Structure formats: C-alpha cells, structure tokens
Amino acid sequence: MVRIKHRYLLVNILYPDDTKSTLATNSPLPHTVQFHQPSPDTLTSKLLTRLLREGLSDYFGDYGAGRAAGSLQVKYFSPATSTAIIRVAREHYRLVWAVLTYLSFLPRPVERRCVMRIVRVSGTMRKAEEEAIRRARVAIQRATGVAKGERNEGVRNADMADWNGAKGIEDLDDDEEESDDGS
Amino acid sequence: MFYDLNIPWPVASKTTGNSSGSSSPPSPTDINTLRHTIAFAHELGYSVIALNHTITGKLPAAGSPPNTIPEDLAVVLGTDAKARNGETRSTNDGELKNSSAINLDVAPADQKPHILRRLTIVLTESYQNARLAALAAAYDLLAVRPIDERTLQLACGSLDCDIISLDLTQRMGYYFKHKTVMEAIKQGKKFEICYAGATSTAGNTSGGSASEARRNLIQNATQLIRATRGRGIILSSEARAAVACRAPWDVINLAALWDLGTERGVEAVGKESRSAVVQAKMKRTGYRGVIDVIYGGTKEEPTQKATGETKNKKRKADTDSSSSAPVAEGNVKSETQVLSKTQLKKRARLEAVAKQKEAATER
Numbered sequence: 001m002v003r004i005k006h007r008y009l010l011v012n013i014l015y016p017d018d019t020k021s022t023l024a025t026n027s028p029l030p031h032t033v034q035f036h037q038p039s040p041d042t043l044t045s046k047l048l049t050r051l052l053r054e055g056l057s058d059y060f061g062d063y064g065a066g067r068a069a070g071s072l073q074v075k076y077f078s079p080a081t082s083t084a085i086i087r088v089a090r091e092h093y094r095l096v097w098a099v100l101t102y103l104s105f106l107p108r109p110v111e112r113r114c115v116m117r118i119v120r121v122s123g124t125m126r127k128a129e130e131e132a133i134r135r136a137r138v139a140i141q142r143a144t145g146v147a148k149g150e151r152n153e154g155v156r157n158a159d160m161a162d163w164n165g166a167k168g169i170e171d172l173d174d175d176e177e178e179s180d181d182g183s
Numbered sequence: 184m185f186y187d188l189n190i191p192w193p194v195a196s197k198t199t200g201n202s203s204g205s206s207s208p209p210s211p212t213d214i215n216t217l218r219h220t221i222a223f224a225h226e227l228g229y230s231v232i233a234l235n236h237t238i239t240g241k242l243p244a245a246g247s248p249p250n251t252i253p254e255d256l257a258v259v260l261g262t263d264a265k266a267r268n269g270e271t272r273s274t275n276d277g278e279l280k281n282s283s284a285i286n287l288d289v290a291p292a293d294q295k296p297h298i299l300r301r302l303t304i305v306l307t308e309s310y311q312n313a314r315l316a317a318l319a320a321a322y323d324l325l326a327v328r329p330i331d332e333r334t335l336q337l338a339c340g341s342l343d344c345d346i347i348s349l350d351l352t353q354r355m356g357y358y359f360k361h362k363t364v365m366e367a368i369k370q371g372k373k374f375e376i377c378y379a380g381a382t383s384t385a386g387n388t389s390g391g392s393a394s395e396a397r398r399n400l401i402q403n404a405t406q407l408i409r410a411t412r413g414r415g416i417i418l419s420s421e422a423r424a425a426v427a428c429r430a431p432w433d434v435i436n437l438a439a440l441w442d443l444g445t446e447r448g449v450e451a452v453g454k455e456s457r458s459a460v461v462q463a464k465m466k467r468t469g470y471r472g473v474i475d476v477i478y479g480g481t482k483e484e485p486t487q488k489a490t491g492e493t494k495n496k497k498r499k500a501d502t503d504s505s506s507s508a509p510v511a512e513g514n515v516k517s518e519t520q521v522l523s524k525t526q527l528k529k530r531a532r533l534e535a536v537a538k539q540k541e542a543a544t545e546r
Contacts, residue, residue, distance in 0.1 A: 014223075016219070016223045016426050016428070017425070017426070031222045032226060035223060035226050094436055097436045098437055098440050100433075101381075101382065101429055101437055102397075104382055104383070104384065104426050104427070105384070113426045115425075115426060115428065115429065115430075117227065117429075118430070118432060118436070163228075164185070164228035165430070165431065165432050166184070166228075168432075168449075
C-alpha cells in the first residue's frame with residue numbers, strides 16, 4: 001500500500017519552575033507532582049500548532065517549515081495531563097522533535113517556562129494513545145506512592161525503566177495499522 | 184542508566200581580580216536552584232549527575248584549600264524532602280545546614296541520583312601544571328577547557344585529564360584536526376558537547392545572542408563530530424537552571440541532527456560517559472592494575488584455596504599430557520583411545536573384508 005507514513009510523537013510538557021501555588025503551601029509536594037503539572041487552559045492545541053510552525057521556521061528556516069509543516073498536526077492535547085500527540089511525516093519527525101526540544105518558553109497567553117519531553121515515537125496513533133494511558137496510570141501510582149511515603153511499591157521497576165526510556169522510546173511498527181489518511 | 188556530567192556548581196559572584204579559587208561558598212538561593220536542577224534532571228531520567236566546579240586562571244595555592252564541592256553533598260544540598268520544598272526557601276543558610284537528614288529521595292519510586300564532583304580547569308596562557316594532580320584528587324572527574332588551538336593540543340596530548348570540554352558556543356578560529364583529536368580519544372579522553380547553548384536563551388559567554396550561540400554550537404558540534412568520527416563524545420547539559428535540561432532521548436535526537444548517529448548518541452549519554460567516570464575512578468583508586476581490594480580474606484582460606492587449585496592444575500596437566508601423547512606418537516597408541524561408533528563400524532568392516540580376502544587366497 002502506498003501511503004504517507006507518519007510518526008506520532010507523544011509529548012509530555014513539564015514545568016520545571018515553581019508556581020506560586022506550590023510556594024504558598026508549605027506542604028512538601030513531591031517533585032514528580034511538581035514537575036508534572038496540568039497545563040493552564042489558555043494552552044490549546046491551536047497554540048501548540050502555532051508554536052511548532054513558528055519554531056520550525058525559526059530553527060530550520062523556510063525550507064524546514066515548508067517540508068515539515070505540511071503534515072504537521074496536533075492530534076490530541078490534554079491540559080489535565082499536559083500530554084499531546086503530534087503527527088508528522090516520517091521523513092521530518094526529527095526536525096519537529098528538535099523544535100520541541102528547543103522550546104523552553106510558552107509565550108502569551110500562557111507565559112510559562114516549560115520543557116517538552118518526547119516520551120514515545122510511534123508509527124501508529126493507537127500505540128501512542130496506549131502509551132499515554134499507561135504513563136498516566138504510572139504517574140498516578142508514583143504520585144500516590146510518594147504521598148504515602150512508599151518506596152518502589154505500586155510502581156514496578158520495569159514500569160520505571162520504561163518511564164525513563166531506558167529501553168528506547170521509538171517503536172516503529174508502522175505497518176500494523178494506519179488508521180488515518182493525510183487530512 | 185543515563186549520565187549528565189555537567190551541572191555547574193554555583194560559584195558566588197566573583198569580586199574583581201579574584202580568581203574563582205578563592206570565591207566564597209554559594210548562597211542559599213543558588214543551592215536551592217541547584218537542588219531544583221538536580222531534581223529535574225533526575226526526573227528526566229538521569230541517574231548519574233556530576234556537579235561541575237570551574238576554575239579560571241591561576242590554580243589556588245598549595246596552602247589554602249581550594250573551594251571544592253563539599254564531601255557531604257546530601258547535607259549541603261539538603262535533598263531531604265522537607266528541605267527541598269518550600270521550607271528552607273525562606274530560611275537562612277544556618278537552618279539549611281541543620282536539615283542534615285541524608286535522604287536523597289528525589290522521587291521515591293526511583294533510586295537516588297548518584298552525584299559526582301567534577302573539576303574543570305580553563306587552560307589559559309598562564310597555566311601551571313604543578314598543582315593539578317593534587318587538586319584533581321579531591322574530585323571524581325577532571326575536565327579541562329582549552330581556549331585556543333595550542334591549549335587544545337596540550338589537552339589532547341600530554342595533559343592528564345578525563346574530559347576535554349570546549350566552549351562550543353563561541354567561534355573557534357581553527358579546525359579540529361582528526362589527528363590531534365584521535366590522540367586524545369586513544370588515551371580514553373572524552374570530548375564533551377554541552378547542549379545548554381542550544382536550549383537556553385542566555386547567549387554565550389562573550390555576550391553574543393542566543394541564536395548566535397546556537398549557531399556556533401551547531402557548527403562546532405558538527406565539526407567535532409566530523410573530526411572524531413563520532414567516537415569518544417559525551418553529551419551533557421551545562422544547565423544553570425532546570426529549564427535548560429532536556430531528557431536523554433531529546434538530546435540524542437538533537438545530536439542526531441548534528442550528524443551524530445543515534446547509536447553513537449545513545450552511547451554518548453550512556454556508555455561513553457560511564458567509561459569517563461570509571462576511568463577517572465580507576466585513576467584515583469587503582470594501583471598498578473589492582474582496581475580495588477574488596478575483601479582481603481582471612482589467613483587460613485587463601486592457602487587452602489591455593490592448594491586446591493594446584494591439585495586441580497596437576498590433574499588437568501596429567502589428562503592433558505595423556506590426551507596429547509597419541510597425537511604425537513601417531514597410530515601406535517590410538518588403539519587404546521576411545522573410538523567413535525562410526526570409527527568402530529568402519530574398522531569392523533575393514534577387518535571383515537580382510538578376513539574374506541585371506542580366506543579367498545587360502546582357497
């Protein structure tokens with residue numbers, strides 16, 4: 001079958017800075033919760049797309065923007081978990097990935113410093129979704145584990161290794177299922 | 184296991200004319216920032232982190248102890264859960280030291296980050312070799328930062344260091360020569376690429392803009408990767424704030440765009456960095472090929488073990504000689520050896536044929 005092949009980048013947005021809310025409460029918030037904050041409502045998938053397009057032309061010029069922007073699309077964005085799935089043509093996914101890496105500030109109306117972390121590069125939308133769900137589950141386990149003061153309980157070591165990407169983050173079985181055509 | 188071998192140790196703002204060797208210890212706010220950066224780096228998946236103390240100009244004199252990174256990092260960093268969040272942020276230095284509960288749990292479900300201490304010496308014109316070894320002994324890693332071609336040559340050649348860390352955000356007036364660079368790599372020295380120049384918005388040290396710093400970094404990094412053919416390169420952050428840190432795989436992707444293959448990239452944040460750490464440790468603890476004495480053993484046990492081994496060896500030697508003999512003597516002794524089934528069959532058949540022939544001739 002001849003189709004445009006895509007890569008789906010599963011992105012986690014981390015907020016390394018303290019916010020006022022965490023400073024105000026003196027309760028020791030675990031770091032994992034502190035960094036994995038929900039995004040403000042002003043951050044939408046529209047804004048994310050715009051940021052990516054601007055970043056592409058900033059860092060890779062007209063050529064890079066022209067090549068990669070055609071297939072670029074934010075397929076999914078959840079402010080609650082600060083997770084996004086970005087679709088990009090397979091040839092140019094490294095460019096878009098690099099743009100995400102270069103990003104360190106979300107401009108108005110959000111105005112917060114951020115770190116984009118790619119946690120999975122997948123050939124299919126489904127795999128990316130599965131991974132997003134799995135990570136959300138592990139994140140909750142970690143956070144609750146921290147709250148109870150447990151160590152290594154709740155979260156299996158294998159899950160943790162996966163979380164840190166110890167075994168690699170690219171799973172590229174793109175022939176398995178291609179649910180969507182380039183819309 | 185991912186390594187980030189360059190998180191700058193905060194040096195208090197220098198007074199003019201003073202070398203950083205005699206600078207005062209970092210302020211509590213600096214420590215807080217550092218703590219935050221370490222926690223973030225660990226969250227991103229780095230399990231070994233090196234704090235980098237940079238010395239410019241003259242090395243501190245023999246008498247005065249250099250302002251090294253303290254031994255008891257956990258106390259200074261106060262990586263205790265309470266100390267980390269909110270509480271010490273408003274308090275002063277004294278209370279920070281009081282929170283001495285050593286608990287490096289940055290994220291409880293994980294292991295603690297392993298924190299190393301690293302010294303970077305900027306190789307200026309007036310560089311003196313004399314105190315280098317003594318100074319380096321106080322750290323886990325020794326890096327040098329050459330500022331021009333001559334000092335780079337020195338660093339690659341005779342100078343005893345673990346990491347060569349060039350300031351890639353500045354324009355180099357020279358090319359990296361394959362020959363010079365490989366000389367260093369053959370000795371096990373690593374070249375460091377610090378990616379913070381690409382991710383931070385601070386610009387470079389000589390006052391250039393962020394975009395200029397990024398451009399220079401990309402240019403120099405590709406040059407370095409070309410000269411080394413991707414060998415002996417380590418990737419580290421040099422992040423002064425948590426925002427400049429990036430997850431290992433993001434860094435690998437960045438390096439992939441700078442012509443460092445993904446495989447090499449993975450090695451650069453893992454294997455190569457580890458080898459730098461291990462080699463440095465070996466230089467400090469090892470002695471003539473002895474890595475470390477873990478357990479000396481009691482007086483009785485080693486002798487017993489030794490006799491047992493000699494017995495074994497003798498027996499082995501016996502069997503060896505018996506087995507090797509037939510080969511030397513040819514067919515004579517081979518009859519006594521155990522023969523394979525096919526060989527036996529073959530012989531039986533040959534014998535039968537011979538007997539038949541004999542019978543035929545008799546008739």
